[in-house]
Amino acid sequence: xxxxxxxxxxxxxxxxxxxxxxxxxxxxxxxxxxxxxxxxxxxxxxxxxxxxxxxxxxxxxxxxxxxxxxxxxxxxxxxxxxxxxxxxxxxxxxxxxxxxxxxxxxxxxxxxxxxxxxxxxxxxxxxxxxxxxxxxxxxxxxxxxxxxxxxxxxxxxxxxxxxxxxxxxxxxxxxxxxxxxxxxxxxxxxxxxxxxxxxxxxxxxxxxxxxxxxxxxxxxxxxxxxxxxxxxxxxxxxxxxxxxxxxxxxxxxxxxxxxxxxxxxxxxxxxxxxxxxxxxxxxxxxxxxxxxxxxxxxxxxxxxxxxxxxxxxxxxxxxxxxxxxxxxxxxxxxxxxxxxxxxxxxxxxxxxxxxxxxxxxxxxxxxxxxxxxxxxxxxxxxxxxxxxxxxxxxxxxxxxxxxxxxxxxxxxxxxxxxxxxxxxxxxxxxxxxxxxxxxxxxxxxxxxxxxxxxxxxxxxxxxxxxxxxxxxxxxxxxxxxxxxxxxxxxxxx
Amino acid sequence: xxxxxxxxxxxxxxxxxxxxxxxxxxxxxxxxxxxxxxxxxxxxxxxxxxxxxxxxxxxxxxxx
Numbered sequence: 001x002x003x004x005x006x007x008x009x010x011x012x013x014x015x016x017x018x019x020x021x022x023x024x025x026x027x028x029x030x031x032x033x034x035x036x037x038x039x040x041x042x043x044x045x046x047x048x049x050x051x052x053x054x055x056x057x058x059x060x061x062x063x064x065x066x067x068x069x070x071x072x073x074x075x076x077x078x079x080x081x082x083x084x085x086x087x088x089x090x091x092x093x094x095x096x097x098x099x100x101x102x103x104x105x106x107x108x109x110x111x112x113x114x115x116x117x118x119x120x121x122x123x124x125x126x127x128x129x130x131x132x133x134x135x136x137x138x139x140x141x142x143x144x145x146x147x148x149x150x151x152x153x154x155x156x157x158x159x160x161x162x163x164x165x166x167x168x169x170x171x172x173x174x175x176x177x178x179x180x181x182x183x184x185x186x187x188x189x190x191x192x193x194x195x196x197x198x199x200x201x202x203x204x205x206x207x208x209x210x211x212x213x214x215x216x217x218x219x220x221x222x223x224x225x226x227x228x229x230x231x232x233x234x235x236x237x238x239x240x241x242x243x244x245x246x247x248x249x250x251x252x253x254x255x256x257x258x259x260x261x262x263x264x265x266x267x268x269x270x271x272x273x274x275x276x277x278x279x280x281x282x283x284x285x286x287x288x289x290x291x292x293x294x295x296x297x298x299x300x301x302x303x304x305x306x307x308x309x310x311x312x313x314x315x316x317x318x319x320x321x322x323x324x325x326x327x328x329x330x331x332x333x334x335x336x337x338x339x340x341x342x343x344x345x346x347x348x349x350x351x352x353x354x355x356x357x358x359x360x361x362x363x364x365x366x367x368x369x370x371x372x373x374x375x376x377x378x379x380x381x382x383x384x385x386x387x388x389x390x391x392x393x394x395x396x397x398x399x400x401x402x403x404x405x406x407x408x409x410x411x412x413x414x415x416x417x418x419x420x421x422x423x424x425x426x427x428x429x430x431x432x433x434x435x436x437x438x439x440x441x442x443x444x445x446x447x448x449x450x451x452x453x454x455x456x457x458x459x460x461x462x463x464x465x466x467x468x469x470x471x472x473x474x475x476x477x478x479x480x481x482x483x484x485x486x487x488x489x490x491x492x493x
Numbered sequence: 494x495x496x497x498x499x500x501x502x503x504x505x506x507x508x509x510x511x512x513x514x515x516x517x518x519x520x521x522x523x524x525x526x527x528x529x530x531x532x533x534x535x536x537x538x539x540x541x542x543x544x545x546x547x548x549x550x551x552x553x554x555x556x557x
Contacts, residue, residue, distance in 0.1 A: 074505065074506040074507060075506040075507050075508035075511070075547075076508065076549065077508070077547070079549060085504050085549040085550065086504050086550065101505070130508070134508075135507070199508075199512075199546055199547045202512075202539050202541075202543060202546075203539070203541050204541065204546040204547075
């Protein structure tokens with residue numbers, strides 16, 4: 001077996017890995033497309049080098065690469081109305097939530113354990129649960145320890161920006177080339193509704209004064225990062241009635257200051273979370289409100305639409321969380337890094353991605369050639385690798401694509417409860433899945449039973465399992481042509 | 494005079510430990526504790542008590 005015949009799926013299943021590794025080592029890569037670039041034409045090659053393996057900065061990369069967060073930075077210098085600092089729960093999935101805080105040395109061991117077992121791992125991020133730049137000594141100690149042992153791992157931080165300008169020089173020295181800043185406002189009057197206080201220069205500031213300081217520091221930090229060529233992602237929490245319209249202004253400000261990506265996320269608000277917004281009944285936006293705003297922001301900084309709002313200790317591909325497999329009590333004190341799985345995975349991905357890009361551009365051409373003004377919304381069950389490779393009933397989320405005259409674009413994901421637990425489907429769960437798929441025309445999956453298929457059909461959603469293991473875009477292109485093409489597509493593909 | 498930390502409310506974020514100008518706060522076992530011998534209530538160092546100003550939970554760093 002040569003590398004070119006190894007599937008990505010088999011690589012991420014542990015049992016067959018050792019055998020595959022042995023054969024891969026003995027044969028090398030014989031594929032003609034090995035090493036061909038998946039770089040999109042519109043992206044500068046220096047930027048592409050930075051984002052090609054980063055699942056958050058490249059939608060395309062998120063099908064192949066995984067990130068992990070280590071919760072080493074619990075201290076924070078601001079209070080946000082959407083955050084409850086006392087929260088600590090293994091069953092919640094949202095930013096700021098963790099089940100165990102780690103010391104820098106525990107974090108080093110955890111990263112090595114994950115790197116040894118999860119070949120897709122490419123990025124180590126520190127995203128709290130407090131602020132990575134404020135709790136700087138722990139952030140820095142963690143990065144230094146990990147980078148000494150895993151030299152090719154990308155380092156990434158997430159910050160509210162208040163302490164950011166103080167650490168830009170050190171971030172640059174440590175080769176951190178991705179920084180996320182949460183910017184919810186550029187108008188301190190709006191900021192005062194989101195931030196009750198900040199701690200800055202040894203005292204607490206409140207109201208407009210606090211928001212004004214935070215705003216200045218965020219803009220300064222962003223400008224400093226841009227000047228040093230560090231890529232920035234701006235996270236904005238969309239809070240209906242507070243900053244939703246205002247985010248259009250935020251988008252302009254951050255684009256002018258060189259932000260690479262803008263990620264507008266829905267407010268998560270529930271009285272049970274104990275946040276100020278949760279307790280005062282502030283609601284989050286609907287999926288449609290979020291998409292409408294995102295569509296209006298097109299033309300500003302490039303939008304991230306594949307964010308899963310992960311926990312401060314998430315592990316795995318963006319749509320999955322394997323954190324529970326790597327709690328610190330399960331990890332040996334003496335663990336050492338073994339690069340072999342990540343190395344083979346990367347070689348296989350390099351080949352597969354070149355192939356995927358060719359297939360994708362063909363599919364986009366097919367959609368455009370259909371010459372239809374109509375659009376199609378397609379939800380896909382996938383385990384990664386850019387393919388339709390998950391059973392309907394096993395999906396915890398569906399990735400939603402829009403095919404239209406403009407091509408094929410990823411527009412978001414819908415989280416669902418798994419329909420099939422222990423091999424049997426539950427009707428109540430299926431109702432929830434159907435509700436989550438509102439607005440979707442067609443679902444593509446590896447397999448589905450007749451019963452759920454019929455119920456979805458009654459709800460006006462067609463489910464197809466004809467395209468199992470195909471690239472997502474290839475299947476969508478073929479479907480779109482069949483639906484809207486002026487001429488039926490010849491059966492040559 | 495000194496301050497104390499109400500352990501049952503503490504989130505153990507540790508911000509007070511590194512903000513304290515007197516190095517009076519230490520993580521002992523499972524909780525953060527203020528050493529009353531070392532705590533100066535930030536007198537002469539700052540206008541406000543640093544631990545109480547940065548603490549995210551109201552009423553957690555209070556006069557002992």
